Amino acid sequence: MKIKLRTVAKYAAALLVAVSVLAPMGWLFLMSVSATADLTRVPLEWMPRQWDFSRYGRLLSLTPGEPGTLFLHALGNSLLVASGATAICLLLAIPAAFSFSRYRGRDGWLFASLAIYMVPPVAFVLPLYFLLQQLDLLNTRPGLMMVYCSLILPFLTWMLKNQFDTLPHDIEQAARLDGLRVWQVLLRITLPLAKPVLGAAALFGWLLAWDEFFYALLFTSNIAAQTLPVTIAGFTAGRATDDGLIAAVGILASAPPLLIAIWLQKTLVSGLASGGSKG
Amino acid sequence: MLSLRQREQRQAWVLLAPMLLVMLLLTAWPLLRTIWLSFTDAALIGSSGTAPGWIGVENYLYALTDEDFRTSLWRTLYFTVVSVAVEGIIGVLVALLLNQQFAGRSLLRVLVILPWALPTIVNAMMWRLNFNPDYGSVNALLTQTGLIDHYRSWLGSPDSALNAVMFADVWKNYPLVTLLVLAALQSIPEDLYEAARLDGASAWRRFRAITFPAIAGALSVALVLRTIDAFKIFDIIYVMTRGGPVDSTKTLSFYVYQESFSYLRAGSGAAYAILMTLLCAVLITLYMLLLWRQRRRGSAHEN
Numbered sequence: 001m002k003i004k005l006r007t008v009a010k011y012a013a014a015l016l017v018a019v020s021v022l023a024p025m026g027w028l029f030l031m032s033v034s035a036t037a038d039l040t041r042v043p044l045e046w047m048p049r050q051w052d053f054s055r056y057g058r059l060l061s062l063t064p065g066e067p068g069t070l071f072l073h074a075l076g077n078s079l080l081v082a083s084g085a086t087a088i089c090l091l092l093a094i095p096a097a098f099s100f101s102r103y104r105g106r107d108g109w110l111f112a113s114l115a116i117y118m119v120p121p122v123a124f125v126l127p128l129y130f131l132l133q134q135l136d137l138l139n140t141r142p143g144l145m146m147v148y149c150s151l152i153l154p155f156l157t158w159m160l161k162n163q164f165d166t167l168p169h170d171i172e173q174a175a176r177l178d179g180l181r182v183w184q185v186l187l188r189i190t191l192p193l194a195k196p197v198l199g200a201a202a203l204f205g206w207l208l209a210w211d212e213f214f215y216a217l218l219f220t221s222n223i224a225a226q227t228l229p230v231t232i233a234g235f236t237a238g239r240a241t242d243d244g245l246i247a248a249v250g251i252l253a254s255a256p257p258l259l260i261a262i263w264l265q266k267t268l269v270s271g272l273a274s275g276g277s278k279g
Numbered sequence: 280m281l282s283l284r285q286r287e288q289r290q291a292w293v294l295l296a297p298m299l300l301v302m303l304l305l306t307a308w309p310l311l312r313t314i315w316l317s318f319t320d321a322a323l324i325g326s327s328g329t330a331p332g333w334i335g336v337e338n339y340l341y342a343l344t345d346e347d348f349r350t351s352l353w354r355t356l357y358f359t360v361v362s363v364a365v366e367g368i369i370g371v372l373v374a375l376l377l378n379q380q381f382a383g384r385s386l387l388r389v390l391v392i393l394p395w396a397l398p399t400i401v402n403a404m405m406w407r408l409n410f411n412p413d414y415g416s417v418n419a420l421l422t423q424t425g426l427i428d429h430y431r432s433w434l435g436s437p438d439s440a441l442n443a444v445m446f447a448d449v450w451k452n453y454p455l456v457t458l459l460v461l462a463a464l465q466s467i468p469e470d471l472y473e474a475a476r477l478d479g480a481s482a483w484r485r486f487r488a489i490t491f492p493a494i495a496g497a498l499s500v501a502l503v504l505r506t507i508d509a510f511k512i513f514d515i516i517y518v519m520t521r522g523g524p525v526d527s528t529k530t531l532s533f534y535v536y537q538e539s540f541s542y543l544r545a546g547s548g549a550a551y552a553i554l555m556t557l558l559c560a561v562l563i564t565l566y567m568l569l570l571w572r573q574r575r576r577g578s579a580h581e582n
Contacts, residue, residue, distance in 0.1 A: 007381075010376070010379055010381050011381060013376050014376060014381060014383065014384075014387055017373055017376065017387060017390070017391065018387055018390055020450070021390045021391065021393055021394060022390065024405055024406070024409060024416075024450070025393065025397070025405070027409065027416050028405050028408070031408065039414060040413070040414045041414070042413075042414060042419075042430075043419060043422070043423060044414065044416065044419035044423075046419075091297075092297045092298040092301060093298060095294040095295070095297065095298070096294060096295050096297070096298035096299070098294055099290075099291045099292075099294035099295040100295070102291075103287060103288075103290070103291035103294075106291065106295065109295070109299060111567050111570070111571070113298075113299070113302050113306075114567070114570075115563050115564075115566075115567055116302070116306045116307065116310070117306070118507050118559070118563045118566070119306070119310065119556050119559060119560075119563070120510075120511045120532060120535075120552065120555050120556060120559055121511070122513075122532055122535040122536065122539075122548075122551075122552040122555065123309075123310055123313050123552045123553065123555070123556045124305070124306060124309040124310060124313065125309075125539070125552075126309075126312075126313060126316060126323075126539060126545050126548065126549060126552075127308070127309035127312035127313055127316070128305070128309050131309070146305070147305065149301055149305060150301075150302065150305035150306050153298055153301060153302060154302070157298060182290050182294070207396070210398065211398050211399055211400075213399060213400055213513075213514040213517070214513055214514065217517070218540065228398075228400075229398060229399070229400035229514075232400050232401065232404055232518075233400055233404075233517060233518050235404075236403075236404045236407060236518055237518075237521070243408055243411070246404060246408065247405075247408065250401040250404055250405060253398055253400075253401055254396075254397055254398055254401050257396045257397070257398055258393060258396050258397065260396070261392050261393070261395065261396030262389055262392065262393075262396075265388075265389065265392065268392065268458060269458055269459060269461075269462040
């Protein structure tokens with residue numbers, strides 16, 4: 001009997017957790033496919049009387065006057081900025097992580113870079129603003145890419161260093177004795193071995209950039225460089241009375257990170273522990 | 280002719296230099312510059328700063344006597360302590376559940392990742408819609424189940440706005456605690472529990488003697504990470520309430536943002552930012568110590 005009770009409690013708790021996660025997100029999706037009249041009905045009927053996917057069509061069309069013009073630009077900016085920043089950071093973080101891992105005695109720098117990455121962005125934002133202004137990079141995608149490097153670099157370096165630490169050194173040393181240079185060893189031996197984590201770490205960095213809002217809000221001013229989070233915040237605060245449309249934008253903006261997270265399940269934890277949190 | 284050791288040293292720095300230079304340019308230098316700004320009366324006029332004048336510690340003196348600043352500091356501490364505590368409790372409970380055997384466990388493990396992965400702004404927007412006073416799902420659900428008798432303005436009243444924002448924050452962020460704690464739980468060998476059972480230890484005793492010590496490290500990392508993030512909270516406030524109603528959700532980050540970019544007082548905004556950073560530095564130091572300790576013990580832990 002006691003065993004039975006435990007089992008019931010277990011399944012009840014599991015159901016509660018599942019519903020609490022799925023209900024708000026499910027409702028967001030239902031909103032995006034319900035007619036506005038259904039959404040504003042009191043009492044609310046929850047299920048749409050008619051499934052209406054037309055908002056997604058409008059968001060994905062470049063016809064002038066449609067919300068798609070705003071949305072697709074922001075989507076393009078987000079993709080480009082996140083991918084560009086991640087690519088630059090990989091180029092910088094791989095040699096740095098290799099150095100931290102193979103040559104002892106500089107860990108202070110690694111900890112310092114991780115520590116400063118956690119300082120509130122309000123402490124950097126004014127000088128960065130002036131810097132971008134002087135370089136003529138305000139409201140540009142390269143400007144945002146540059147700023148995002150400060151977010152992605154520290155923990156990408158940290159994750160890669162931890163990975164390099166677990167690889168065997170003796171092959172590398174043998175290769176060095178055979179006359180290979182350091183960068184040849186890194187490219188031909190170490191990187192191929194670290195490949196699985198390399199991809200995961202890069203995606204992690206990509207997620208951080210995809211999610212960033214504060215700098216994007218202050219350093220962009222129109223569709224030339226505005227990323228999705230800024231556009232969503234604008235939609236939400238605007239006079240757009242169609243909540244279903246806002247919900248549809250949210251669904252589309254969430255699809256890439258949700259898929260990546262499901263795919264990365266296994267490596268997620270090591271990334272999280274190295275400070276890859278998304279406030 | 281360089282010795283081998285010197286050559287090694289040089290190689291190490293060459294590999295490291297690009298990353299360090301970028302970090303210095305984008306973080307260390309701006310931070311120093313913000314410290315300098317905080318001693319001036321710099322203003323943001325339109326899009327360019329005027330030539331700032333040096334006014335010493337005046338900004339700091341003003342900050343310490345500023346009622347509004349103190350209030351938003353307490354508000355931020357309330358937000359941080361309460362939401363992180365709740366995230367810790369729910370996070371551990373859900374991790375313990377996910378560590379049990381039951382059908383559908385791996386599916387539930389995937390589900391719990393979803394709130395964490397949801398973009399912060401989408402989460403804020405989602406809860407803003409859910410808390411809508413006229414036709415939000417929260418009002419609909421609570422009235423249809425008979426828990427409240429009339430629709431309420433959750434984000435529109437100063438009594439409930441901050442708690443509604445905290446609810447949204449907890450919903451999204453407890454999974455971080457769950458994931459880290461679950462990883463620690465999975466490393467506990469089952470025979471420890473077997474042995475404890477044979478010795479007749481109660482469930483509570485088993486939790487105290489085996490489970491808790493095993494998850495303590497992961498839990499403290501998760502809680503410190505969450506504390507640092509909660510202390511900096513901005514995005515969710517910006518989208519859900521813009522600091523309102525009547526400043527009831529104006530946290531420190533939002534306060535500094537307004538000072539610098541709405542009232543264009545860059546100098547005093549910088550001083551507030553530095554004060555905030557000093558408070559954060561305590562937490563960051565704590566986190567660094569935790570990481571340091573974990574790494575020292577790491578080799579012993581991996582078997």
